[in-house]
Amino acid sequence: MTTDDKGQNSPVTDSPGRRTALAAANGIDRFITRLCRLIVLVTGIALTVLLTGNVVARYVLASGGIDAAQELPELLFPWFIVAGIALAAQAGGHLGVDWLLDRLGPRGRIWLLHIGNAIVIASYLILFHQSLLIAESTHVQLSPVLNIPTSQGYLAVGLGCLLLALTTACSSVRIALTGPDTRFTLTYKEI
Numbered sequence: 223m224t225t226d227d228k229g230q231n232s233p234v235t236d237s238p239g240r241r242t243a244l245a246a247a248n249g250i251d252r253f254i255t256r257l258c259r260l261i262v263l264v265t266g267i268a269l270t271v272l273l274t275g276n277v278v279a280r281y282v283l284a285s286g287g288i289d290a291a292q293e294l295p296e297l298l299f300p301w302f303i304v305a306g307i308a309l310a311a312q313a314g315g316h317l318g319v320d321w322l323l324d325r326l327g328p329r330g331r332i333w334l335l336h337i338g339n340a341i342v343i344a345s346y347l348i349l350f351h352q353s354l355l356i357a358e359s360t361h362v363q364l365s366p367v368l369n370i371p372t373s374q375g376y377l378a379v380g381l382g383c384l385l386l387a388l389t390t391a392c393s394s395v396r397i398a399l400t401g402p403d404t405r406f407t408l409t410y411k412e413i
Contacts (some may be wrong), residue, residue, distance in 0.1 A: 304382025353380035
């Protein structure tokens with residue numbers, strides 16, 4: 223038995239390959255967590271400042287507000303949402319029914335989780351690819367005030383799908399090496 227990042231015993235053998243795979247999965251998850259927290263923080267603050275500033279500007283300015291302040295939230299909101307979704311996935315905050323999982327033995331749980339994760343990874347990679355295709359075709363459409371390509375919303379969705387596929391793949395590595403109880407890296411208090 224070895225000790226994992228949280229100081230708990232885990233059934234990872236002393237095999238260097240297994241330790242490397244687990245360290246890589248945990249490292250990728252930590253990177254995703256930091257990236258998503260940064261995106262949520264920056265876009266959340268920007269959305270708050272923009273919306274509050276525009277409300278104040280409506281009463282102060284004769285023009286009735288700031289044109290860009292009406293457009294920017296529409297451009298920032300998808301990034302805010304996909305980063306939050308990826309963080310929630312790392313904490314297990316997704317829709318799921320554990321009824322069957324709870325009725326299986328340890329080996330059955332592992333197999334069911336791997337099958338489910340394979341479906342999730344394949345689905346998100348397909349959605350990632352499709353969102354890039356849509357972003358490419360909508361790149362010529364520009365927002366009316368700021369002239370920013372409207373494709374950036376589809377790029378946000380693509381990033382979210384890629385992050386979810388990576389998070390799920392990292393979960394599969396942890397399930398394979400340490401068991402189903404370690405599939406999530408965050409708790410809701412940590413989000």
